[in-house]
Amino acid sequence: MPGVKLRFVIAISFWSLALTTSTKNFKQFTYNGFQQAELHLDGGATVHSNGLLQLTNTSNQVKAHAFVPHRLNFDSPSSLSFSTTFAFAMFPEIQAACGQGIAFVLSPSMDFSQATAGQFFGLFNSSTNGKSSNRIFAVELDSMQSIEFGDIDNNHVGIDVNDLRSMASVTAGYFNDVEKRNKRLNLNSAKPMQIWIDYDSVDTVVNVTLAPLGLPRPSKPLLSLPVNLSEVVRDTMYVGFSSSTSASASSHYVLGWSFSQGRQAQAQAQTLDLSKLPSLPDFGSKSRKLSRVSMVFVILTAAVLTSIALGMYLRWRKKFEETLEDWEQQYILQRFSYKDLYKATKGFKDKELLGMGGFGKVYKGKLPYTNVEIAVKKVSHSSGQGVREFVTEIACMGRLRHRNLVQLRGYCRRKGDLFLVYDYMVNGSLDKYLYEEGKPNLSWSERFKIVKGLASALVYLHEEWEQVVVHRDVKPSNVLLDANMNARLGDFGVARLYDHGSNPHKTHIVGTCGYLAPELIRKGRATTATDVFSFGITVLEVACGRSPLSFVGGQDYTVTDWVNDCWMRGVIVEASDPRLGGDYVLEEMKLVLKLGMLCSQPSPEARPKMRQVMQFLDGDATLPVTFPSGGNNTLPSFSPSYEAMFTSYSIDSVLIVGR
Structure with missing residues (x-):
C-alpha cells in the first residue's frame, strides 16, 4: 500500500506540473485594468492604484516600457497569428507641442537600455534604427512628425519592422459604419480610443483598426499591410508597449489590454469589459502650467524650427513627391510610398x-524589408485610363475577394503617375502561353482548369458580390496564372458597377477588338452578357490556340468562323490547338468548343448566364442540343452586318485596352 500511495502522489505531482506548464504556455490574456497584471515596467511606466497603466508623464525626453515578463512562442505557423486590442489615451502637456506616442511591440528582448527617447520611441537609437538584426515588429500611434523618418503627418498610425521609417502609415481615423464614411481621430485629444491589431500568418497580412472607445469595432480596417512576420520575429518573443516623450511631453495611458495567439483567435471577437476599465484623470489636472511668456516662447521656437525643418523636408521629398486628393479619403486601402x-x-x-x-507598363518588384514579390502597374495621366478609371480600379478591386481574381494590395500616386500594386503572378499572362515562342505548351488539363477558374471569377463578379461588376475587358492578356497555374482575372481599370436588379447606363465603348459583343458596339451598354461574349471568345482561344481575328486568304477570318466551319463538317474537334497533338479529353474538348460558341453568339438573349456556364463545366447541366440561333448542332456564321461593325467604327471610338 505505501508503494501504491507513493506512485499516486508522484502521478498527482506530474499532473500538477503538466497543468502548471500548460497554463504558462496558454497564449491568451485580458486585463481590464492592470491592478493584478504581471508586467515588467521600466522608465516612466507605472500602474496607478485604480489599475491605470501610465507609460510616460509630463517629463521631457523620457522613455517607458511595459511588457509581459514571459516569452511567448512564435515557432509555428499557427502560433505566429495573433490578435490584440487595447484601450489608450494620450494627454498632451500643451496642445501646441505634443509628446511622441505609444507603440505596440513584439521584441526578442526587454532590454531597451541603449534605446533613445523622442522620435525613437524608446525602441532604437540612431545607430540601431533600420537594422534587420533588431527583429522588432511595432504598430505606432505617433503624434509628432519626424522628418528624418518620412512621417506623413503629426497624427498617424504606422506599421514598423526593425525601423521607424514605417512600411505603411495612414492618418489616424476610423470607418463609421452608420454614416458609411471615414472620420478623422485626433490621437492627442485626451479622449480614450481602442485599437485592434490582427496578424494572419496564412494570408501574411497585418490589419489595424481604430475607433473611439465605446464604439463597436468598424467593419473596415484603417490600415492593411502584406508582411511575412515569420521572416522578422524569432521563435520566442516578448509582447508589450513602448512609449516616449520629446522636447515636449504627453502622458500616455493604457486602460486595458487583451491578447491571444493562434489563427482561430482572429475569428473570435477581442473584447474588453468597458465597465471595468479604470477611469482617466481630468485632462490638464497634472499638466505643467506655463506662463504666458513661456507659452509665447515655445510657440515661436516651434514655428522657427518647423519652418527650417519644412524647408529641409521639402527638398528631401522632392524626388519622391506624391499626390493626395480628397477622394482617396473615402477608400480604406493601403497607400504605398513612392x-x-x-x-x-x-x-x-x-x-x-x-x-x-x-x-502603361507593369513592373516586377520586391518590397523592402519583407521581400514580398509584387507587380506594379505604372499608369500615366496621358494614357487612355486617366484618374476616373484609376479610381474605379481602386474602389472595386480593393474590396473584391476571390481565389480567381488578382488581389490588389494597394496604390500610390505621384505627380502625373498612378501606381497599382498587385500580387505578383509568377507565371505571367495566359496570352503568352498561347502565342509566345519559347513558352511551354499548356496541357489540356491546365487549359480546362483555366476555363473553369475564369468562369468562377465571372460568376462571383456578376452574381455573388454586393454589386454587379462588369469587367468589360475579358481576354487572355488579362488572365494571370499563379504558381499553380490557376487563372486569376485582373485589370479592372474599365470595370463598371451597378446594383443588382438595375439596368446599366450607356458608356463609352471600351474593350479590345475581337472581344466586343455586337450589341455593345451598337448600343454602347456594357452588361454581364457582353462579358459572357468576351468569355466565349477567350474560351475558344484557349481551346484552339487562335487569336479572335486573323487574316486568311486576303479576308478577315474569326476564331468563331474556324470553329463553326469544323462543326458544320461534323469534325468540331479539328478546331482544337494542333500543339495539343490530340492529347485531350474528347468530351471536354467538345464541351469547351461548343460552350465557347454558345457564349459568343451575336444575340445576347441566346447566351447563357455565367452560373449556367459553370453548371455546364461542372457537369451539373447539359448543353442544349439545338442552340437558340441555329439548329442541328450548328451555328450560323457571323452575318456580314456584324463583321461590318468592326470596320464601320473608327479606331478612336473603341478604346483598345491591354496590359
Whole structure:
C-alpha cells in the first residue's frame, strides 16, 4: 500500500506540473485594468492604484516600457497569428507641442537600455534604427512628425519592422459604419480610443483598426499591410508597449489590454469589459502650467524650427513627391510610398518590366524589408485610363475577394503617375502561353482548369458580390496564372458597377477588338452578357490556340468562323490547338468548343448566364442540343452586318485596352 500511495502522489505531482506548464504556455490574456497584471515596467511606466497603466508623464525626453515578463512562442505557423486590442489615451502637456506616442511591440528582448527617447520611441537609437538584426515588429500611434523618418503627418498610425521609417502609415481615423464614411481621430485629444491589431500568418497580412472607445469595432480596417512576420520575429518573443516623450511631453495611458495567439483567435471577437476599465484623470489636472511668456516662447521656437525643418523636408521629398486628393479619403486601402515602390522595382528599370499595354507598363518588384514579390502597374495621366478609371480600379478591386481574381494590395500616386500594386503572378499572362515562342505548351488539363477558374471569377463578379461588376475587358492578356497555374482575372481599370436588379447606363465603348459583343458596339451598354461574349471568345482561344481575328486568304477570318466551319463538317474537334497533338479529353474538348460558341453568339438573349456556364463545366447541366440561333448542332456564321461593325467604327471610338 505505501508503494501504491507513493506512485499516486508522484502521478498527482506530474499532473500538477503538466497543468502548471500548460497554463504558462496558454497564449491568451485580458486585463481590464492592470491592478493584478504581471508586467515588467521600466522608465516612466507605472500602474496607478485604480489599475491605470501610465507609460510616460509630463517629463521631457523620457522613455517607458511595459511588457509581459514571459516569452511567448512564435515557432509555428499557427502560433505566429495573433490578435490584440487595447484601450489608450494620450494627454498632451500643451496642445501646441505634443509628446511622441505609444507603440505596440513584439521584441526578442526587454532590454531597451541603449534605446533613445523622442522620435525613437524608446525602441532604437540612431545607430540601431533600420537594422534587420533588431527583429522588432511595432504598430505606432505617433503624434509628432519626424522628418528624418518620412512621417506623413503629426497624427498617424504606422506599421514598423526593425525601423521607424514605417512600411505603411495612414492618418489616424476610423470607418463609421452608420454614416458609411471615414472620420478623422485626433490621437492627442485626451479622449480614450481602442485599437485592434490582427496578424494572419496564412494570408501574411497585418490589419489595424481604430475607433473611439465605446464604439463597436468598424467593419473596415484603417490600415492593411502584406508582411511575412515569420521572416522578422524569432521563435520566442516578448509582447508589450513602448512609449516616449520629446522636447515636449504627453502622458500616455493604457486602460486595458487583451491578447491571444493562434489563427482561430482572429475569428473570435477581442473584447474588453468597458465597465471595468479604470477611469482617466481630468485632462490638464497634472499638466505643467506655463506662463504666458513661456507659452509665447515655445510657440515661436516651434514655428522657427518647423519652418527650417519644412524647408529641409521639402527638398528631401522632392524626388519622391506624391499626390493626395480628397477622394482617396473615402477608400480604406493601403497607400504605398513612392520611395518603397521605387526601391522595389529597382527604379522602374526596364529589366524589371513584365509587360506593356494601353494603360502603361507593369513592373516586377520586391518590397523592402519583407521581400514580398509584387507587380506594379505604372499608369500615366496621358494614357487612355486617366484618374476616373484609376479610381474605379481602386474602389472595386480593393474590396473584391476571390481565389480567381488578382488581389490588389494597394496604390500610390505621384505627380502625373498612378501606381497599382498587385500580387505578383509568377507565371505571367495566359496570352503568352498561347502565342509566345519559347513558352511551354499548356496541357489540356491546365487549359480546362483555366476555363473553369475564369468562369468562377465571372460568376462571383456578376452574381455573388454586393454589386454587379462588369469587367468589360475579358481576354487572355488579362488572365494571370499563379504558381499553380490557376487563372486569376485582373485589370479592372474599365470595370463598371451597378446594383443588382438595375439596368446599366450607356458608356463609352471600351474593350479590345475581337472581344466586343455586337450589341455593345451598337448600343454602347456594357452588361454581364457582353462579358459572357468576351468569355466565349477567350474560351475558344484557349481551346484552339487562335487569336479572335486573323487574316486568311486576303479576308478577315474569326476564331468563331474556324470553329463553326469544323462543326458544320461534323469534325468540331479539328478546331482544337494542333500543339495539343490530340492529347485531350474528347468530351471536354467538345464541351469547351461548343460552350465557347454558345457564349459568343451575336444575340445576347441566346447566351447563357455565367452560373449556367459553370453548371455546364461542372457537369451539373447539359448543353442544349439545338442552340437558340441555329439548329442541328450548328451555328450560323457571323452575318456580314456584324463583321461590318468592326470596320464601320473608327479606331478612336473603341478604346483598345491591354496590359
